[in-house]
Amino acid sequence: MSSQKTQQKVRKRRVFYIPGYDPIHPRRYRELYRKEGHLQSKISGYEIAVSARSGDGPYGWHVTSRQEGVDTETDVEVLVWSDIVRDSMARSIGATYLQLAQTAWIYISTGVLWRLMRLRKGPVIAALYPVGMLLLQLLIAVFAAWGVFAVLTMFVGWIALLPALIAAYALLNWFRKIDNRLFAYYLMHDYAHSARHWGETSPEMCARLAEFKSLIAQALSSGADEVLVVGHSSGAHLGVSVLADLLRDQKYKVKGPTLSFLTLGQVVPMVSFLPKADQLRSDLSFLSKRTELTWIDVSAPGDGCAFALCDPVSVSGVAGPEKRWPLVLSAAFTQTLSPARWQELRWRFFRLHFQYLCAFDRPGDYDYFRITAGPETLSERFDGRAPSKSRIDVSVSKYTSVAA
Numbered sequence: 001m002s003s004q005k006t007q008q009k010v011r012k013r014r015v016f017y018i019p020g021y022d023p024i025h026p027r028r029y030r031e032l033y034r035k036e037g038h039l040q041s042k043i044s045g046y047e048i049a050v051s052a053r054s055g056d057g058p059y060g061w062h063v064t065s066r067q068e069g070v071d072t073e074t075d076v077e078v079l080v081w082s083d084i085v086r087d088s089m090a091r092s093i094g095a096t097y098l099q100l101a102q103t104a105w106i107y108i109s110t111g112v113l114w115r116l117m118r119l120r121k122g123p124v125i126a127a128l129y130p131v132g133m134l135l136l137q138l139l140i141a142v143f144a145a146w147g148v149f150a151v152l153t154m155f156v157g158w159i160a161l162l163p164a165l166i167a168a169y170a171l172l173n174w175f176r177k178i179d180n181r182l183f184a185y186y187l188m189h190d191y192a193h194s195a196r197h198w199g200e201t202s203p204e205m206c207a208r209l210a211e212f213k214s215l216i217a218q219a220l221s222s223g224a225d226e227v228l229v230v231g232h233s234s235g236a237h238l239g240v241s242v243l244a245d246l247l248r249d250q251k252y253k254v255k256g257p258t259l260s261f262l263t264l265g266q267v268v269p270m271v272s273f274l275p276k277a278d279q280l281r282s283d284l285s286f287l288s289k290r291t292e293l294t295w296i297d298v299s300a301p302g303d304g305c306a307f308a309l310c311d312p313v314s315v316s317g318v319a320g321p322e323k324r325w326p327l328v329l330s331a332a333f334t335q336t337l338s339p340a341r342w343q344e345l346r347w348r349f350f351r352l353h354f355q356y357l358c359a360f361d362r363p364g365d366y367d368y369f370r371i372t373a374g375p376e377t378l379s380e381r382f383d384g385r386a387p388s389k390s391r392i393d394v395s396v397s398k399y400t401s402v403a404a
Contacts, residue, residue, distance in 0.1 A: 008225065009070045009072075009225075009375040009376070010070075010072055010225040010226050010374070010375050010376060010377055011070075011071070011072060011073065011225055011375075012072070012073050012074075012223060012224045012225055013072065013073070013074040013075070013224055013225060013226045013227075013228060013372070013373070014074075014075050014077070014219040014222065014224045014226070014227045014228070014257070015074055015075070015076040015077065015228045015229075015230060015372050016077050016079055016212070016215065016216055016219070016227070016228070016229045016230070017029060017076060017077070017078050017079065017230045017232070017235075018079045018081075018212070018229070018230065018231045018232070018235035018236075018238050018239050018242075019078065019079075019080075019081075019082070019232055019233075019235050020232050020233025020234040020235050020265075020267075021085055021189075021190040021193060021194075021233070021234045022082055022085060023082050023085045023086045023089055024082060025059075025082065026059045026078035026080055026082065027059070029078055029357075030050070030059075030060075030061045030076075030078075032354075032357060032358070033050060033061065033063075033076065033357070034050040034061075036357065036358040036359045036368075036369075037050060037063075037359075037369045037373070039358075039359035040359035040360070040363070040367065040368075040369045041065075041369065043359060043360075043361055043363065044363055044367065044369075044370070046065065046066060046067040046068075046370075046374075047065060047066040047067075048063065048064070048065040048369060048373055049063070049064050049065070050062070050063055051063075051064075053075055053076075053077075057077060057215065058077040058078055058079060058080060058215065059077070059078050059080060060075060060076050060077035060078055061075075061076050062074070062075055062076075063075075063076060063372070063373045065369070065373035065374065067370060067373070067374045067375055068374070068375055070374075070375035072373055072374060072375050074372060074373045076372065077215070079212045079215065079235075081205070081208050081238075084204055084205060084208065085193070088189055088192075088193045089185075089186070089189045091189065093169075093172050093173065093176060096134070096185055096188055096189070097134065097138065099188060099189070099192040100130075100131055100134055100135075100188055100192075102192070102195075102196070103188070103191050103192045103195050103196075104131060106195045106198060106274070107127075107195065110198075110274065110275055110398070110399075111398050112273045112274060112275075112398065112399075115273055115396050115397060115398055116269055116270070116273060118396050119269060119307050119310050119315060119392060119396060120301075120306075120307050120308055120310065122303070122304030122305065122306075122308070123267060123270070123304065123305055123306060123307055125304070126187070126304060126305050126349070127187075127191055127270070129183075129184070129187060130183070130184045130185070130186075130187040130188040130191070131188070133182060133184035134184050134185075134188060137171075137172060137175045137184070138172070140171065141167075141168040141169075141171045141172045141175075142168065144167050144168060144171050145164040145165060145167055145168035146164070148160070148163055148164040148167045149161060149163075149164035152164070183350065190234070191270070194234065194270050194271050195270075195271075195274060197276065198274050198275055198276040198277075199271055199272070199273075199274030199275060199276040199277025199278075199280065199399075200276045200277070200279070201241065201279065201280070205238075209238065209241055209242050209245070210245075212238075212242045213242050213245055213246050216229060216242065216243075216246060217246060217249075219257070220256045220257055220259065221256060222256075222257065224257045225257055225258065225377070226257055226258045226259075226260055226377045226378070227256075227257045227258070227259050227260070228260045228261075228262060228371070228372065228378060229242070229243060229259075229260070229261050229262070230262045230263075230264065230372070231261075231262070231263045231264070231266070232263075232264045232265055232354075232356065232357065233264075233265050233266070233267055233305070233306070233353065234267060236263035236264070236265075236266035236267070236268055236297075236312070237266070237267075237268045237271055237272065237280060237312075239261060239263065240263075240268070240280070240283050240284055240287055240312075241279070241280060241283045243259075243261055243287055243293065244282075244283035244284075244286045244287045245283070247286070247287070247290055247292055247293070248286070258294075258377045258378075258379065259292055259293040259294075260293060260294050260295075260296075260377060260378035260379065261287075261293055261294065261295040261296070261325075261326075261378075262295075262296050262297075262298065262371065262378060263295070263296070263297045263298070263312075263326065264298050264299070264356040264357070265298075265299055265300075265303050265305065265306035265353050265354075265356055266297060266299060266306060266307060266310075266312055267305070267306060267307055268280075268284070268307065268310075268312035268316065269307050269310065269312065269315055269316065269396075269397070270307075272284060272312065272316040272397065273316065273396075273397045273398070273399065274399065275399045277399070278401050278402050278403040279402075279403045281316055281317070281318045281397075281399075281400065281401070281402045281403075282318075282402035282403040284312060284313045284316055284318050285313065285318035285319075285320060285402060287313075287325065288313040288318075288319065288320075288323045288324060288325045288326070289320065289322045289323060289324060289325075290324070290325070291324070293325075294325070294327075294377070294378050294379035294382075295325035295326040295327070296326060296327050296329060296378055296382055297311070297312065297326035297327065297328045297329070298329050298330070298331050298356060298366055299328075299330065299331065299356075300330055300331040300332060300333045300352075300355070300356075301330070301333075301390070302333035302334060302342075302346065302352060303331075303333070303352050303353055303355070304349050304352070304353075305349055305350065305352075305353040306353065308330075309328055309330055309388050309390050309391040309392060310328075310391070310392045311326065311328050311391055311392065311393040312326070313325070313326065314392075314393040314394060314395060315392060315393070315394070315395065315396045315397065316395075316396075316397050316400070317395035317396070317397045317399075317400035318400060318402060319393070319395070327382060327385065327387055328387045328388055328391040328393070329365075329366065329382070329385065329387065329388055330388045330390065331355070331356060331364075331366050332364060333345075333352070333355060335362065335364065336360040336362050336363055336364045336366070337355075337360060337361060337362060338361045338362055341361050356368060365381075365382070365385070
């Protein structure tokens with residue numbers, strides 16, 4: 001495995017996509033890739049086609065593309081953990097409010113919240129949004145219950161307490177049913193899942209990461225020219241842990257496909273800043289020094305759900321003198337999206353968080369479909385690029401201990 005630049009074009013590629021905290025079936029990502037890849041190919045002038053992938057293994061799809069006169073075939077596989085996400089979301093209303101209290105306590109009592117605010121306010125506001133929204137819903141339910149009680153108590157006395165409680169519960173349940181528009185419960189479960197072990201990886205997630213590692217290792221023994229691991233949102237820090245563990249294992253340090261790692265819209269500090277995230281911080285430090293791979297981190301200040309242009313290694317306080325990665329680059333939404341398209345999307349925060357996987361009508365160097373289906377490796381595509389001048393690469397985390 002080598003990240004050195006070669007003259008050989010990529011004819012065959014294996015892509016492993018690690019999604020963020022998402023309970024939905026991975027076919028959503030195939031359809032997104034199909035639709036947005038078609039749009040990007042029309043804008044950028046290349047050919048791309050998506051078809052079903054045959055054989056066993058993770059859910060995925062096959063891509064054929066002709067770019068710069070070169071035909072490239074790519075197999076995309078989704079490393080699924082949506083079942084773990086669904087299990088973490090299976091909480092009652094009362095349990096969700098208990099999660100709220102526990103998660104707020106973890107981030108506030110440790111001082112992590114204030115450290116995160118020194119990076120980017122957007123993702124911190126996104127983290128505070130479900131807290132505020134759920135408390136507002138609770139307040140509305142309490143006022144509704146009080147109103148029902150005040151009216152009925154004149155007729156039935158304290159028996160009015162029962163219909164008042166029923167009214168409050170019905171209202172809270174209604175809010176939960178429309179959460180596909182409010183995202184309060186969804187985000188609360190997301191942040192609670194990240195924080196519940198104070199930064200440690202849960203046993204079920206460790207087992208899943210071991211499965212991911214095995215699949216990527218098999219691909220590194222295949223005839224592919226490049227193995228590309230893509231981590232989006234929470235999938236970024238999962239990818240860090242998988243690849244660090246893979247490269248620590250001596251038996252995988254053999255000559256094979258070029259190994260590349262692309263992180264998009266990362267939220268690494270939400271976990272790496274926590275007091276017990278020793279293993280993740282160790283993985284970040286280890287991976288940042290490796291010569292066996294290329295690691296590019298792409299984000300955009302316009303994405304309010306990501307820690308945009310925050311070097312995840314440096315801000316976590318584990319950057320050493322041998323640090324090589326990641327190369328932090330901006331997707332520059334205000335430049336790569338036309339003014340009309342930017343105005344259309346700028347307040348759709350969750351949609352913007354997925355823009356990295358979508359078409360740009362004024363594409364720059366970053367093009368998801370050239371990276372995943374084109375003839376250049378990740379290192380070749382960004383060879384000689386300087387990091388973004390707007391990046392934050394100073395130590396901010398209060399906790400910097402690493403696993404032995």
